[in-house]
Amino acid sequence: MRALAADLTGAGHIASARGLVKVYGKGETAVRALDGVDVDFARGELTAIMGPSGSGKSTLMHCMAGLDTPTSGTVLVGGEDVGRMNQRALTKLRRTRLGFVFQAFNLIPTLTAEENITLPLDIARASVDREWFDLVVDAVGLRDRLDHRPNELSGGQQQRVACARALVSRPAVVFADEPTGNLDSRSSGEVLGFLRRSVDDLAQSVVMVTHDPTAASYAHRVLFLADGRLVGELEAPTPETVLEALRAYSPAGRPAGQHAAQVRA
């Protein structure tokens, strides 16, 4: 298993998929959300996944993160075959090797910011590495907010707490699903800036699904999906190059970013 993983991913890849297919429904109503995707996510990079609604970008991330089971194909995360894991192993994987940031509802309302951040460690009954914790908390700039409940925090602060929570267990990879989808541009900038810094300064790996070209421009690399296939990628993106690429890759030639964002593929 390990040997195969090494073979498939190579040293530089933190997560990979080969021949990934996800079909929803059966018979005539079947939808191929993913139609044979081969992808590698690099260690120590912030990767953005873009694409119009229904392109399969969220499905790809869910399959990579073990939240959804692919119909066929292989998913490797941190050298482990996610597709072959049972629920118990997946749960363990999620709490030890993965970090999550969702678009909304990221925090448990009854816990303080600090308790929310250490939640994965508490669940795993692991001790908190205070040094790392301090590093992460200072990076998100929430030192003075640790005792607050989520409803006492602004939307941007809540997302930053979620980012800190995702990083606190030093996961192999952080998956972020539209992390700035509900935020204004200033808060978005803070969150994205932090995600980028966590890669550059803290040597983490982040995969982010987004429809926002500005958000995508924070990434090292942008992958473009359309109709369940990987249609292109862009290194060192800027908002302009991303918009351009989106126009080129979307079927009707209109920017996907202006489409209703909350519909999931």
Next chain:
Amino acid sequence: MGRVALRGIRAHLVRFLLSVLAVALGVAFVAGTFSLRTMLSSTFNSIVETTMLGDAYARGALEDGAEGPSVAEGGDVGGARERIPLTLVEELEAVDGVATVVPDIAGQVVLVGADGTAVINTQAPSFGMAYDPDDPTMVLSDGRAPATAGEVALETVTMESAGLAIGDSTTVIVGGALVPVEVVGEISGSGPLAGATITTFDEQTALEVFAPDGKTATIAVYAEDGVDQAELVDAIESVAAADDAEVLTGDLMREEASASIEEALGFVETFLLVFAAISLFVGAFIIANTFTMSVRQRMRELALLRAVGASPTQVFASVLIQAAVVGVLGSLAGVAGGLGLVSLLRVVFEQMGMDLTGSIPLDGFTVVVSVLIGTVVSVVAAALPARRAALVPPVEAMRDDVADVEHSLRTRAVVGLLLLVLGGATVAFTALAPDSITWVADNAGVMLGVGAGAVVIGMLAIAPVIARTTLRIMAAPFVAGLKPIGTLARGNVTRNPRRTASTAGALMIGMALVGAASVLAASTQASTATIVEDEFTGDLIVQSATYAIPQEAIDTMADVDGVGSADAIAFASVRIAAEGEEPASDYVIGVETVAFDRALNVTVVDGDLASLDSGEAAVKRADAENRDWQVGDELTVSLDGASVTVPIGAIIDTRALGSPVILPMDVYERVVPATASTVDTVIIEAADGVAVADLQADLTETVKPYVILSVMDQEAFASTLADQVDQVLTILYALLGLSIVIAVLGIVNTLALSVIERTREIGLLRAVGLGRLQLAGTVTIESVLTAVFGTVTGVLVGVGLASALPAVYADEGLTALVIPWASLGWMLALAVVVGMLAAVWPAVRAARLPVLEAVSYE
């Protein structure tokens, strides 16, 4: 709007399921009570119909003045009437138009069955009567009629439950003596007799033992063909009047009998309905909770309805329609359940030998009233959430997040605290008020009731206010021991204290009642133990399973070697009046005055017990105070025309003797004939130098043929009395059990609904790695915390209130206050178990939520 409401129910049926079930259980209790009553009353009425066939009845006139004791007070219809001479029978037979005359010659007997034990059928009576070939209610179906003193004929069901057959020999205890008899015949009644044991004797024997005074209570008269009831009454009226007897038609007599049966059943019904009401009240909490949560969850939908033009009234109505649907569905299921319950009871009664009528009655009244009750309870319970729904501002529809507005709990805190303090003060005042404030003593029951009600409602009101702090303390061990699920669970139960408190409130009510009952029971047991210890100074106490000790057995015991003395305590229902008082029905005790020297220890408050030797009476202090009797006042005790007037010689404090007036035996016997007297206790003193244990063994052997008697030392006697309390307690627990079951359903309901409400949160927790077991553990801890909170507050209220009772009811014999810590500990353990059980389904549901769907749940 109606359509929206109905669709809402259909779409979320499972969310309303437990509410429907809660209504169903409460209504089942109500419907079951109604149909049980109907079934019992039709059974007893058919007994009346088949055993009272006379066209006219002659009976004695009412005794002086007042009306007779009601059935509920333990009297029977004939009890307050003079008896009439049996010579009237012959005079009536001579009247034109009279076909047959059958006097009622009957009394209590004990029949010994084939297995050597008394035939006792739960609560059904066992009586003997004269076999009269002319009596149409008795048909000899097999064998022959009893002809001599040693022969009996048994009723069919009696024969069966006794395990006897024609030709068998057995014994009966009749007229205070043990009589060997042979079963010679079988009598068929014409309908179910509810398990009554019936033994018939030849007329001569029956007359000797049941009517030694030549008198009877009633005489049934049958008319010749063509003579109707009114004509018959006219014909015999003058004859009967000569013997001071009054005559009434058979129909009227049957109506009277039915009426007294209905009255007795009415008490049973009311008693059961109280518990049904408690169950429904508890059920209302579930409904209120369900609708509160449903409204909260549908906030956006309701706001949208308001935005598109629905008026607040329409929104209000739409929620009430949903509640009404829940109520009607639950009620219908409840009516069905109630019938099932009664069918089950009937089978159980049948197993115990109590034949009840064949069909389970389902009348329109039961259905309509049950459905109405269930629906009204649902609608009323949903009124507050409906109001909240109606007040949703339309802008909520535009909001992204549903604001979780928490209304201030200040009003609740103030009102709750006020009620708690006022109620507690009322109860405390009632308990501690000096005897000199008589209005307190006179209204103690009402004051306790009002005070207790205020405390319970106050506690319910204040529960959400204290919930947060209390739950935090109770959750501390979980938070410390089970990271992180203890913290998560604590957060969940404290985030909406109203919800947790009202969920726990349902359990609180049941637990308060159970707690109060257990304190009352333990205190009663301790009190009786003290009474036995303090007042029964004899060595051994003899009592009977039928509450009557045969005279022959008393004589036999007195003759046993080693018996120093045997003192019988006899009682009878008589009429008592002081000078200037109307005679009132009451009990009188007759006892040999020497018993006060050796067997009984009573406290003399005023006067002197020695006065009883000269034929004076002793009265109990409480009654003397109530009726303003003084030493030296004259009391007239009368029964059946006989009467005696005695001065009060002593006022005594006693709890062992249960009647207001105690007469020396020789005076007692001047008023009470042997047939009207019952000896319920004999106190035995061992002769000097005789070991009590040996004497007990000897006496036990001696009374063995009297299968109903038991010889007990003080300890055994006290524990017998304690067992009786326990039996009552068991029945109470069983009746309260349903309300606790409903309360547990309430916990299940709240947990299940809050799991749905928290779907996204659960998805998130699972996404960041919370295992299924950990999630189930969180739900379980929430459940246990809720159950323990309800139990602790309930027990506090119940025990606190019950603790006031001994101070108030010391005169009634409740002298000791005992708090049964062990039982309370078990209740707490039960709460933990109940909490864990309640969590099973919601926990499984939560654990089975698919992570991805949960995360993206809207």
